[in-house]
Every structure is written in C-alpha cells, then in structure tokens.
Amino acid sequence: ATLKISHIRPQGAIVDLELKDFAANVDKATEGDVKVKIFAASALGDYTTVQERISVGAVDMAVQPAATAASRQMQITYFPYVAANWEQAKVAYGPGGAIYEAMKGLYAKQDITMLAAYPVYFGGVALNTDAVSPGNPNVDKGIKVRVPGIKSFQLTSDSLGYISSPIPFSEAFTAVQTGVVDGVIGSGAEGYYASFRDVTKTYIPVNTHFEAWYMLINSETLADMDADDREALIKAAKEFEAKRWERAESDQSDYEQKLAEYGATIVKLSDDELAAAAKKVRAEVWPKILDDIGAEWGQGVLDQIAN
Amino acid sequence: MIEVALMAVAVLVILLTLGVPLPYCFGGGLMVMYFMGDVVMKGNMLWGFQQLGNPVLLAIPLFVLAGTIMSVSGIAASLLRFVNIFVGHLRGGLGVVATISCALIGAISGSGLTGVAAIGPLLIPEMEKQGYPREYATALIANASLLGLLIPPSVTMIVYGWVTDTSILACFLATLGPGLLIMANFSVVNVWLARKFPLKLEDRPKGEEFVAEVTQRGFKATPALLMPVIILGGIYGGIMTPTEAAAVAVIYAIPVGFLIYKGLDWKTFLGAGKEASTSVGAIMVMILFSMILSQMFVLESIPQAIVESIFAITDNKVVLLILINVLLFLVGMVVNDVTAIILIAPLLLPLMEAIGISPVQFAAIMGVNTAMGGVTPPYASILYLGARIGKVKVTKVIRPAMILILTGYLPVVFLTSFWSDLSLYLPRVFGY
Amino acid sequence: MNRFASLLLTGLICLVALGQFVQVITRYVLEVPVMGLEESLLYPTLWLYMLGAVNASRENTHIRANVLEIFLKTPKQHVVLAIVAEVVSLVVGCWLTYWAWRFTKYSWRVWKESPTLYIPTFYVDIALVVGMVLMMIYTAYHLVQHVRSLFDEESQS
Ligand code: NA
Ligand code: NA
Numbered sequence: 001a002t003l004k005i006s007h008i009r010p011q012g013a014i015v016d017l018e019l020k021d022f023a024a025n026v027d028k029a030t031e032g033d034v035k036v037k038i039f040a041a042s043a044l045g046d047y048t049t050v051q052e053r054i055s056v057g058a059v060d061m062a063v064q065p066a067a068t069a070a071s072r073q074m075q076i077t078y079f080p081y082v083a084a085n086w087e088q089a090k091v092a093y094g095p096g097g098a099i100y101e102a103m104k105g106l107y108a109k110q111d112i113t114m115l116a117a118y119p120v121y122f123g124g125v126a127l128n129t130d131a132v133s134p135g136n137p138n139v140d141k142g143i144k145v146r147v148p149g150i151k152s153f154q155l156t157s158d159s160l161g162y163i164s165s166p167i168p169f170s171e172a173f174t175a176v177q178t179g180v181v182d183g184v185i186g187s188g189a190e191g192y193y194a195s196f197r198d199v200t201k202t203y204i205p206v207n208t209h210f211e212a213w214y215m216l217i218n219s220e221t222l223a224d225m226d227a228d229d230r231e232a233l234i235k236a237a238k239e240f241e242a243k244r245w246e247r248a249e250s251d252q253s254d255y256e257q258k259l260a261e262y263g264a265t266i267v268k269l270s271d272d273e274l275a276a277a278a279k280k281v282r283a284e285v286w287p288k289i290l291d292d293i294g295a296e297w298g299q300g301v302l303d304q305i306a307n
Numbered sequence: 308m309i310e311v312a313l314m315a316v317a318v319l320v321i322l323l324t325l326g327v328p329l330p331y332c333f334g335g336g337l338m339v340m341y342f343m344g345d346v347v348m349k350g351n352m353l354w355g356f357q358q359l360g361n362p363v364l365l366a367i368p369l370f371v372l373a374g375t376i377m378s379v380s381g382i383a384a385s386l387l388r389f390v391n392i393f394v395g396h397l398r399g400g401l402g403v404v405a406t407i408s409c410a411l412i413g414a415i416s417g418s419g420l421t422g423v424a425a426i427g428p429l430l431i432p433e434m435e436k437q438g439y440p441r442e443y444a445t446a447l448i449a450n451a452s453l454l455g456l457l458i459p460p461s462v463t464m465i466v467y468g469w470v471t472d473t474s475i476l477a478c479f480l481a482t483l484g485p486g487l488l489i490m491a492n493f494s495v496v497n498v499w500l501a502r503k504f505p506l507k508l509e510d511r512p513k514g515e516e517f518v519a520e521v522t523q524r525g526f527k528a529t530p531a532l533l534m535p536v537i538i539l540g541g542i543y544g545g546i547m548t549p550t551e552a553a554a555v556a557v558i559y560a561i562p563v564g565f566l567i568y569k570g571l572d573w574k575t576f577l578g579a580g581k582e583a584s585t586s587v588g589a590i591m592v593m594i595l596f597s598m599i600l601s602q603m604f605v606l607e608s609i610p611q612a613i614v615e616s617i618f619a620i621t622d623n624k625v626v627l628l629i630l631i632n633v634l635l636f637l638v639g640m641v642v643n644d645v646t647a648i649i650l651i652a653p654l655l656l657p658l659m660e661a662i663g664i665s666p667v668q669f670a671a672i673m674g675v676n677t678a679m680g681g682v683t684p685p686y687a688s689i690l691y692l693g694a695r696i697g698k699v700k701v702t703k704v705i706r707p708a709m710i711l712i713l714t715g716y717l718p719v720v721f722l723t724s725f726w727s728d729l730s731l732y733l734p735r736v737f738g739y
Numbered sequence: 740m741n742r743f744a745s746l747l748l749t750g751l752i753c754l755v756a757l758g759q760f761v762q763v764i765t766r767y768v769l770e771v772p773v774m775g776l777e778e779s780l781l782y783p784t785l786w787l788y789m790l791g792a793v794n795a796s797r798e799n800t801h802i803r804a805n806v807l808e809i810f811l812k813t814p815k816q817h818v819v820l821a822i823v824a825e826v827v828s829l830v831v832g833c834w835l836t837y838w839a840w841r842f843t844k845y846s847w848r849v850w851k852e853s854p855t856l857y858i859p860t861f862y863v864d865i866a867l868v869v870g871m872v873l874m875m876i877y878t879a880y881h882l883v884q885h886v887r888s889l890f891d892e893e894s895q896s
Contacts, residue, residue: 010470010653011470012472012653037608040653041469041649042649043646043649043650044602049354049357052350052849053350056349056353057347057349057350058354059350068854069851069853069854070849070851072852110849144770149854150855151774151855154774154855163766163770163771163772165766165772166774166776168362168363168550168777170362170417170465171417171548171549173460173475174417174460174465174548174549177460177476178542178543178544179544180546180547194472195469195475197474198476292857322827324806325807325827326803326805326806326807326820326824327803327828328802328803329801329802329803329804330801331827331828331831331832334832338831338834349841352838352839356785356842356864359785359788360781360863365755365759365780368784368787368788368791369756372752372756541763546767547763547767551759553756554755554760554762554763555759555760557760576749577742577745577749578745579749580749580750581745581748581794583752584752584790584791584794585748585791585794585795585798587787587788587791588788588789588793588795589791589795589801590802591792592792592870592874593802596835684804700805701804702806702808
C-alpha cells in the first residue's frame, strides 16, 4: 500500500528530511509492502483541513500541529508555559506524558491514531522593531503583533504586554513589512526564519508555548494493514519520535543562530525573567482556557504534569 | 493516471465548448477523475470549501463592490474627467491609464484578481464610452490585473520564497523588473491597437483654459481623488492590510456616492450590491470546483510525472529553459497559481541551479509564468472574472486576450529566462 | 424576488465590508483589536459566495465559454445547444450536490467550532449544499424554459 503523508514545511526542511528517513525505514522494514509518499508544504491543505481529511480517510497520515475545531480539549497542547525547559517538556509531551496521553485519547475519538509526538521548539516573539522591556510582562509595550487565530496565543500575547492583532497568515509578512503590525507571535525561531526573516530585527525567545506536532494516521487504514506491516510502521514512528527528542533542542539553537546571522538581535532573557513571564501568563491565561475546555478535565491533565 | 488526467482536461474543454457554465465544466473533469481514475472524492468538498475561506480571496468581493459603487455613483466619471485633461487627447491614452491603474492596484494587493475586481467595473464602461471595444477593454484590464502578482507584494512570491528558502524581499524585487516591462508592453501595444478603434478624443485645452479646466475638474474630482490616496496611504502608512483597504474603500465610497456625487441612490446601490455579489459568487463556485480538480491532480502526483518526463529529454541549457517555460505555461493552463508554485518550484529548482539559474531569477521565471496562467484558458480565472464583470462573452474576450499575451507576456517570459539582469539587477542593488 | 435577492446580497456584502472596517478602526484607532472578528466574518462571506452563485443561476449569468455557439446558424440549433448544456449542468451539478450533501452530514456529525468564539461551523458549511440545491432548481427551471421554447418554435413552423 502507499500511504500519503502530509506535513506543513517546505521540501528540505528538517521534518521533511526526517520523514524521508522514516519512509525509507518503513519501506525497508516491510520489504517494500508499505510505501510512504510525502506531500510537503501543506500541498494537501492546511493542517486543520488535513486533520479532517485524515479523520474521514481521504488522506492517510500527517505530521502537524493539532487542529482544535472538532475538539476544544485539544487546546491542551497549546497551553502556554506548561513546560519551562526541555526536561519538563519531555515529561509532559514525551511518550507516556500527560499531554501525550491526553492528545492520543482525543485523536482516537476522531478515528485518528496518534503514532508519535514531534517536539519542535519553544515559541518566542519576532519583532521588526527594537524590543521594549522584553523581560517584564507587566509593561505595556505598545507593540502590535500578529497572532494566529488560536485563543491561547491571543491571550498569551496580551498577557505579555503586547497588543495582539489577528491577521491572516497570508497577509502577515506584508503587514509586518508595511508596519500594520510590528511583529509576530505564535511561532518559534525555526518558523520565523522560514517565513519572516526579512522582517525580523529582534527575536525574543520568551518560551511562550511548547510547539509539538503529532504524527497521525487514519485508524481504519492502520487497522486494515497486515499485522507485520503495522508493527513495522509503529516501530518506525517510535524511532522517528525518539530521534526528534534527541535533536530538537540543538535544532532550536541552530535556528536562533541562523536568525542572528541574518541580522536579528537575539534578546536572551534571564531565568528570573522567564519565570516572571510564566507566572503571569499562567495566572491570567490558564483559567480562561480551562473554562473553555472543561476545568476539571484540563486541571487533571495539568496536575498530572505537576506531579 | 496521466491518461485519466488528460481525459479529465479533455472533458473539461469539451464541456466548455458546449457552453456549460464553468463550475460544472470543472465538475465534469472531477467526474472523469472519480469514475475513470478511481480517485477518492471523500473529503474533497470539505477541502475545497475550506479553501474558499482563504482570506486572500476575501479582498475580491470588497474590491468588486468598491469598483461597482464608484462606477455607478459618478465617482469614477469625475476621476476620469480629471485624468482626461492630461490624456484625453491622446489616442490610446485611456488604455494606458487602465494599465497603470492595474499596476498601482498591484502595488497594494498581493493577488492577481484585485486589479480586474477594482478597475474592471470602473474603467470597462468608461473605455467603451470612449470607443474601445468592450471585449478589448476587458481583455486589457484582465491581463494588466496580473501585474498584481509581479509588482510587490505578491502572494505567489511569498509562497515561492517559503518553499524554496529564498528571501521573500529578493523575490519581490525579482519580479518587479519583468512586471514593469510587461506594463510598458501593454501600454505600447494598446497605443498601437488603438489606432484602429473609433475613439472619441477630446480637444486638448491650451494655456489659461488648460489651467482653468485642471482647477475646475480637479476641484470636482477631489473627493474621488482622495480615495486612492486613502487606500495607498493606508496600506503603506502601516494602517491597514489590502483586504481591509478594500473594505475602507467601500465604506468611503458609499457616503461620497450618495451625498457628494449623488449618482448613488437606493436603487443603484442595491443594484451594485447584487451585481458585485453575483459576479463574485459565479467566480467563487468556479474556483471551488477547479481547486478540487487540481487537488486531485496533486493527490495523483500528475505534475511530478510531467516534470520527470521533461528531465529525461535534454541537458542543453537553452532547450531546457524553453521546455520549462512550455511546461509552466501548460501547468498555468490547468492549476491555480499558488498550487503550481508549491508543487513545481521545489521540483525544478535543483535542475535550474545545475544549469546556472539562481533561485531569485527562477522566482521571476515562475512569477511571470504563473501570472500569465491567470489568463490562459481553460483555467483562466482572471479572464473569466473580467468577462463576468465586463459583461462580455468569454469567447469574444479570448482573441484580444491572446494578442495581449503574445505581445505583452511572452517576450517578457523569454527575456526573464535568458537575460538574468532583468530579474537580478534590483535584488543586487538592495544587497541580496 | 429580484428585490429580495438585491437586499439579501447587498446586506451580506456590506456586512463583510463593515466587519473588515471595524477591524481597522479597533486596531489602529482604539488599539484594542476585536478577537474572533476574523472568524465570524467567514459566515457572511461564504454565504455571500454561495448565494451570489445561486443568483447567477437564477439570472442565468454564470460564466460560459460558448465556443460552439459561434458556428451555429439557426435559432433552433442554439436552443438545442442550450438544452444540451443545461442537461450536462444538471447531471454534473446533481453529482456535486450529492457530495455537498455528504459533506453537510459530516459537518453535522463532527460539529466543529470556530477557534475563539466557538461558533459552530455547521452554519457556514451548510451554505454549500443549500447553494448547490438552489442552483440545481434554477438550472432545471431554465432547462424547462428552453425545452418549451423549442416546442413553441416547432409548433409555429
Ligand atoms: Na502586488
Ligand atoms: Na490558466
């Protein structure tokens, strides 16, 4: 069988190369029974559409962020400041972690099997101006930033003292260039380098959220595979996941480095400053999102991480 | 699978020829893919309908409405009267004004549809009044509308920069030269063709009379002249995005049309709203099914298959460049512009670099070709929107459109491929 | 009917324009952008697209590239061609409507919500099937008119 797999980055991006390895491993392990065909750059639609297409079985697989339209609870993956560093991130998002298991269960309800979590980066703020009190979330910065249409990003951005402006992604680059907004929030060094490096003067790794993507497959497609092939695919997915956890942190600093080489100033924050931002955002944003997704369930997941 | 795809395109063309409305022509192509090619249809409506929600498309209804209101309210006429003091005595002057207006709109919008949406309802009737054939005016504005993809900003270049990891600003600058050249081509060709049109030219006022006319018409046109100022100033002043500017144009035009120029009353206003909405609806439903069809081609990897067969033919640089332009022309005939870039650019770029074409120059080559795709049938979304707005038959518009493609685009396609400075000079000046 | 169509379509398109306008004012003048405006505007926008297309069907002004028409001489030939085109439109359109209907059922089952205001997206998704069904009704109506005019002509000659 040939499995069509979608991802959201261009050809040659890290995830693309890792998926090529994955495809080769699957091919080898199944002795050519299962081919994985990669569709890069959202050629099959943006991640929200692709998740639905996987759910109905029109696309087989994807590695991408979670779309929350069909399940508010999936916003748990976007919770700001759930993790403060890579160790904590692995506890929450790594195999067996609280968010990992929660997401797996939520995907299952959409006829999607989550094969792996794919850590990408901690989010930050990219500005086309100089930073204003970047380490103090209590200062109103008077800086407008583009936020994606995801509630927790909008609230986080406000909480950090920025003026969040919802502008469609397709217009974001020009909006920053002409000054409709002064920067962007909701992505990390890698994402900003790919799409916004020409308009990034300052990058502040304030660790807004932990970006995790998920490797998904239509549950029926998986069930219909021959047992050996299925085992091989699941095993290859595990390897894909493990390899990513090893490299994610250094990839993140590589991209910060690349942004710096391209002319951006990287504003490193101290541990105290990061902790202050985390404290404020948790206090202001968490209750609102918890309300939306069911406080008891959401708090349960967060408590699990804390322990 | 390529055979089925070709069959789908053949059926599409046959239905087109029979006079089936365009959305169903693409639907017919879909049926071929589904029944003969065994492609899943499940999830495709979902995909297509979500594509229609793309914010890039949202500027279209707003600009069409703004253009229609300007046309019926007398705003356009007073603007034209003012412009005519300077060009009214020149044969072909108004066509040049239309071309340059499209380029200006292109400088604020990133899509190829905006020019025809905004300038079409405004200038097609005026050009006809002056004696241009309606189908020619429509073809000219549709062709010039694609300057929106070449004069920055441009959606296609943003996507190209992203998929090929090239600086987006460098890509913007790369298409600017070819874009301006195409604009110049259209202007010259227009003046040449205008010799034969039965144009009613104005006498050029002289001396004091000229000054008096400028003052008088300029005064009357001031509220209308403020409109482009608000739009351009708003966007480049960092106040609004192009889509929002379209909305601001509408909100500004309504009271100005009702109260100052008085051409707008409830009846004409409702007529304009209905007219604009209907044009937009007709084009959107066509875009919906054409996008689903091109998505089916994507799922079946048709573009890759075509590219691979080209690789096999030759390694001569000149022949390869010509073949690649032919390929891009063919792709532009059936796939919408952004999809074409996502699929083709990463496939071709390694080959281009091997024969010494830089990613920035290739951005210009892809940019010019995909822009031209907007007016090449069977999938000629911009031309069709023009025909709908200009209220002319598609069959009539195709001939003048072909003349403009041959004289306006093709020489520039050729130059962009073989004269690297055309696309690389500006990026170099700015340090890319 | 014509007045109703005008009012409805003008209302929708002005609503969309107004929404975008408010976006500018709140962001630039008041510096407190409205969250969720973007996603709410999707509802009138997609209804506008579909109902605009329905109106094109009603007025029979969809875009056509009628190449064959140029070669036909008699009015009767034109009517026959129009009938062929409408029949094809009906067949293809009904097939598309079937898939639009399946999409609607899917949307009903999954019951998605918009990202910040949690407005059910079903209310926008259903525009597709509603639009398609109305387009088919008008297409059938035009087909009947063409067939009638064909018979009228024959009875006259
Ligand atoms: Na442009
Ligand atoms: Na085309």
